[in-house]
Amino acid sequence: MEVHLLDGTYELFRHFFAVPSRRDPTGQEVGAVGGVLGTVLTILEDGATHVGVATDHVIESFRNEMWPGYKTGAGVDPELMSQFPLLEEALEALGVTVWAMVAQEADDALAAAAAVAAGDRRVTRVYVCTPDKDLAQCVRDPRVVQLDRRNRRLIDEAAVREKFGVEPESIPDWLALVGDSADGFPGLSGWGAKSTATVLGRYRHLEGIPGDAAAWEVSVRGAPKLAATLSDERDLAMLFRDLATLRTDAPVGAVDAWRWPGPTDAFPEWADRLRVGGLADRARRLAERRAPG
Numbered sequence: 001m002e003v004h005l006l007d008g009t010y011e012l013f014r015h016f017f018a019v020p021s022r023r024d025p026t027g028q029e030v031g032a033v034g035g036v037l038g039t040v041l042t043i044l045e046d047g048a049t050h051v052g053v054a055t056d057h058v059i060e061s062f063r064n065e066m067w068p069g070y071k072t073g074a075g076v077d078p079e080l081m082s083q084f085p086l087l088e089e090a091l092e093a094l095g096v097t098v099w100a101m102v103a104q105e106a107d108d109a110l111a112a113a114a115a116v117a118a119g120d121r122r123v124t125r126v127y128v129c130t131p132d133k134d135l136a137q138c139v140r141d142p143r144v145v146q147l148d149r150r151n152r153r154l155i156d157e158a159a160v161r162e163k164f165g166v167e168p169e170s171i172p173d174w175l176a177l178v179g180d181s182a183d184g185f186p187g188l189s190g191w192g193a194k195s196t197a198t199v200l201g202r203y204r205h206l207e208g209i210p211g212d213a214a215a216w217e218v219s220v221r222g223a224p225k226l227a228a229t230l231s232d233e234r235d236l237a238m239l240f241r242d243l244a245t246l247r248t249d250a251p252v253g254a255v256d257a258w259r260w261p262g263p264t265d266a267f268p269e270w271a272d273r274l275r276v277g278g279l280a281d282r283a284r285r286l287a288e289r290r291a292p293g
Contacts, residue, residue, distance in 0.1 A: 003117040003255060004048040004147075007130035008055035008098070009106045011036045012087055014150070016080045024273045029079040033087045034276040039149075040096060041282050043129070050117075050258040053091055054109035055084055057100040061108075063183075063243050070243065071184040090274065093266040094283060097258045104250050107134050111246035113258075114138045120255045134180075136160045137171035137246060165197025166204075173205050176241035177230075185240050188229050195220045206230075206237055262287030 015035030022031035043051065059073035059081075073081060084100075091098045099109040110128055117126040118140065128135050131148040138144055139160050146155035153159075160168045177196040179187025202218045203209045210216055213227035220226065230237060263283040271280035 001050060001120075001122045001124060001255070002048070003050045003052075003113075003123055003126045003258065004043055005110050005113050005117075005126065005128050006040065006043070006051065006053045007106060007110060007128075007132060007135075008036065008053040008087060008091070009084075010130050010132060011039055012055070012083060013080065015039075016077070016083070022275055024275065028086070029083065030086060030274050032080065033083050033090055034274040034279070036087055037090055037094065037271075037274065037279055038276065040091065040094065041279065041286070043149075044260055044286055045282070049260060050255060051260055052097040052099060052109075052113050052252065052258045054099045054101060054106035054113070055088055056106045057084060057088065057102050061101070061105045062103055063105070067185055067239065067243055069184045069186075071182065090270045093264050093270045095261050095263050095267070097253075099250065099252055101250065104247055107132065108247040109250040109252055110135060111138050112248045112250035113252040114144050115248040116252060117255055118143045123255060131155075133164075133171070134175070134183075134244065134246060136164065137168050137244075139168040165193075166200045170200045170204050172241045172244040173200055175244035176206065176237045179240070180244065183243065185243055187240060188233055188237055190222060190226055190229055195222070195226060199226075206234070206241060262290070 012032050016032040019031050019035045021029060022034060024030045040053065059071065059076065064070045064072065088098050088100045101109050114126050114128055117123045126144045127147040128138055128144065129147045129149055135146055136155065139146055139155060139157055141157045148155060157168055164171065164174055166174050174196055177188050177191040178193055179185055198218050198220050199209055209230060211227060211231050213223035216223055267283055268280040
């Protein structure tokens with residue numbers, strides 16, 4: 001059994017800027033929703049049986065209380081934001097499991113679902129379908145991998161090491177030092193991607209980095225200054241790591257609940273509203289092919 005976990009927020013943003021505008025009969029923009037539905041159907045047509053989609057029902061989360069500069073929904077196009085609830089309802093009509101996150105983030109739901117699936121002995125592989133660097137921390141060979149569908153790239157532990165210079169388990173530490181502009185925290189001054197990869201490649205976690213650069217067993221340019229910065233701002237680094245660490249306690253249920261049962265009776269109406277020809281027929285034909293007997 002394989003499990004496919006899709007980052008609905010990423011997909012909605014991607015389609016919003018990639019597909020032509022399309023409006024339903026009421027004038028509501030729905031182009032991105034139709035694009036994501038097409039992507040999900042393609043995943044199912046390619047053989048996926050157990051699928052879950054996580055969305056940020058609201059952009060803000062508990063992390064906004066931890067760090068005032070953390071990302072918010074400010075500046076997001078209203079016509080994009082308005083499509084989140086539509087996407088969630090349309091996916092449910094398609095029969096797909098949806099985790100619409102409010103207190104936590106879509107990434108937390110994906111991390112939680114990956115952990116649940118990895119703990120199920122029947123699951124041979126978990127595909128976390130997003131190129132988002134935050135999700136790299138979930139990669140565990142050979143069971144859990146990322147899948148960048150757009151670039152047709154499988155991201156395993158070796159690919160994480162190649163890109164970031166650290167093991168998947170060190171990604172939150174890497175982000176704490178380098179920062180994450182997309183999520184709104186800056187990292188520590190002077191700590192770039194190369195120096196961070198070199199140090200964490202040896203020590204793995206913030207706690208393992210010696211406070212005195214003279215004790216470092218790696219050669220890094222400006223090491224004394226970097227060590228001093230980390231010493232002075234260790235609490236801040238720990239906070240940033242906490243922000244970057246995905247939670248695995250989101251209520252995502254069990255693997256069996258993610259099996260696609262086919263579209264509901266409401267899906268044809270949704271397909272008509274989205275004005276994407278063939279969606280309802282594709283879903284119906286796929287369900288018929290998979291019907292027992």
